[in-house]
Amino acid sequence: MNPKWFVIAIEMEFYKNIDKLLRDNFKYVQCCLLCLIESVATLSPSIIVKAQQAYLDKSSAKQPLESSGVLAVL
Numbered sequence: 001m002n003p004k005w006f007v008i009a010i011e012m013e014f015y016k017n018i019d020k021l022l023r024d025n026f027k028y029v030q031c032c033l034l035c036l037i038e039s040v041a042t043l044s045p046s047i048i049v050k051a052q053q054a055y056l057d058k059s060s061a062k063q064p065l066e067s068s069g070v071l072a073v074l
Helices: 004-011 014-022 027-062
Strands: none
Touching: 004 014, 014 027
């Protein structure tokens, strides 16, 4: 859940390597990639909620929500 891992994954070319694996014809590799996709799909909503909460916490510490326009968006 730590955003630092996204940066590390990009630096290590993790996503490029996943893209290469998508072209692999072995059933085992395809099953592993499907499991990875399911895991990411399961985690994504909670990551977005946590990011939104962190953003709102930072903005509320700086100024009230009413004056920042955040409530109008929500």
